[in-house]
Amino acid sequence: xxxxxxxxxxxxxxxxxxxxxxxxxxxxxxxxxxxxxxxxxxxxxxxxxxxxxxxxxxxxxxxxxxxxxxxxxxxxxxxxxxxxxxxxxxxxxxxxxxxxxxxxxxxxxxxxxxx
Amino acid sequence: xxxxxxxxxxxxxxxxxxxxxxxxxxxxxxxxxxxxxxxxxxxxxxxxxxxxxxxxxxxxxxxxxxxxxxxxxxxxxxxxxxxxxxxxxxxxxxxxxxxxxxxxxxxxxxx
Numbered sequence: 569x570x571x572x573x574x575x576x577x578x579x580x581x582x583x584x585x586x587x588x589x590x591x592x593x594x595x596x597x598x599x600x601x602x603x604x605x606x607x608x609x610x611x612x613x614x615x616x617x618x619x620x621x622x623x624x625x626x627x628x629x630x631x632x633x634x635x636x637x638x639x640x641x642x643x644x645x646x647x648x649x650x651x652x653x654x655x656x657x658x659x660x661x662x663x664x665x666x667x668x669x670x671x672x673x674x675x676x677x678x679x680x681x682x683x
Numbered sequence: 684x685x686x687x688x689x690x691x692x693x694x695x696x697x698x699x700x701x702x703x704x705x706x707x708x709x710x711x712x713x714x715x716x717x718x719x720x721x722x723x724x725x726x727x728x729x730x731x732x733x734x735x736x737x738x739x740x741x742x743x744x745x746x747x748x749x750x751x752x753x754x755x756x757x758x759x760x761x762x763x764x765x766x767x768x769x770x771x772x773x774x775x776x777x778x779x780x781x782x783x784x785x786x787x788x789x790x791x792x793x794x
Contacts, residue, residue: 617782668778669738
């Protein structure tokens, strides 16, 4: 079945620690890949996207993600987490480059940052 | 503020009533999208406009749902005969290039 899986519902990290959020997809073709962040009371904000080329993608706020075709994964990383990174993170896949047409989102990972 | 604007931010309605939401995209963005997000879930795609043309519709968009973008600027999403299962956050996004910008959403509660 076609799906986007974020296996971690909730992750807690200490401020300054490194972070990795997992995302796996299952589709016949390799999709375009996105990570979004949603803070309380805020709209979804695009962190980064992968369409083609270099499999290590740099995004905003110091985030990066690596596309691994062999593992059907697109994990999000940050070397040092800040308290302001506490939010819900969504991985999404799509099949065109129009922006947000027919994106399939995972169920999200909630990040808590402790001092 | 030049972001995507949605109105109202919150709506409580009785089951069976009709509701309409409005989305004002970022000026000059020709593409507009509607998504629905229920508690604990990721957003689900509803529909996509390019200018005034509705190019994609999800199967989630039942016959009780209708979306319009009459002049290629703002868009409305109407839900007729609301049901409790319609309770959700309705998100609007717009794009010109490959990056979409989302609004803060309209939270609908059907009682």
